[in-house]
Amino acid sequence: MSFAINWSCLLIYLSIIVLIYYLAVVSLFFRTEATASIRNLQKRTKDSAMPMEAGEQYSGNLFFSSSRLASAIEIKIREAAVKKIVREELFYSLQQILKNYSELHNTPFQNAINNLIENNCEKECSIHLSAVELAGLWKG
Helix, strand or coil, X not given: CCCCCCHHHHHHHHHHHXXXXXXXXXXXXXXXXXXXXXXXXXXXXXXXXXXXXXXXXHHHHHHHHHHHHHHHHHHXXXXXXXXXXXXXXXXXXXXXXXXXXXXXXXXXXXXXXXXXXXXXXXXXXXXXXXXXXXXXHHHC
């Protein structure tokens, strides 16, 4: 009795055998790494499902406040550029905005807000603010 096997069937059978062989080899040699990565993945998903701690919620609130402040500053500076507001009036209006966000004073967000103010004032209004003036905005 003779079997007629075509080349496509032979390649499929050989591919399946090679795949099973490599799965066996990988499972034997990398078993510890695979179990460690699975445990790490389970731990990571478990940690992300846990509720946030108070410090994380506080920093999340600061991030939300800083993004609202950044939007308000950009709007005010754009408005000042359109209305051609003088430097002192822009300085005072920025002080009033920053006064509403005093919780961001002396936080890592303060440096980012100062950079935003400095860059937008230079770009939109051609007003250059020094570091002393930027610090004075927060004291207002």
